[in-house]
Amino acid sequence: MKTSFHALKLALAGAAAIVGVSACTTPQPCTSEWVEWRTDKVMSRFARSNYGTINELRGLSGKVDTPSALTALRIASLVDDFDDLARDFDRIVMPELNNAIAQCSEPQNFVPAFTGFLRDEGVGEDVIEWIEVIGYIAMEQYRS
Helix, strand or coil: CCHHHHHHHHHHHHHHHHHHHHCCCCCCCCCHHHHHHHHHHHHHHHHHHHHHHHHHHHHHHHCCCCCCCCHHHHHHHHHHHHHHHHHHHHHHHHHHHHHHHHHHCCCCCHHHHHHHHHHCCCHHHHHHHHHHHHHHHHHHHHHH
């Protein structure tokens, strides 16, 4: 009796999973829902794989305008990590976004997409302003 009850529970769980998966369909391409779905998917994967650096940038929020000595040291220690993050964003995220969005509209520019991503991840505006300036300079050097 226990075995058949366990089998029934497994069958019901499997059926529920199938119904749940079929309810999560991909939106129709080139709709605003599809662009949002695709962007969220790409950005979420990148955010998970770069959690440490993003968390450090969040920690600097509100401290950049009048940095203490410790904050200045933290910023200096993040330069290489930030450079890696920006390069990876340009190398991984931008092509994925541009390939997906090119089906429907103009490709995105790097700095607005990158700062928008950081803003969505909770990085403060003071840090984002700093990143915008550095980002334009770094990407020009990286691409040339």
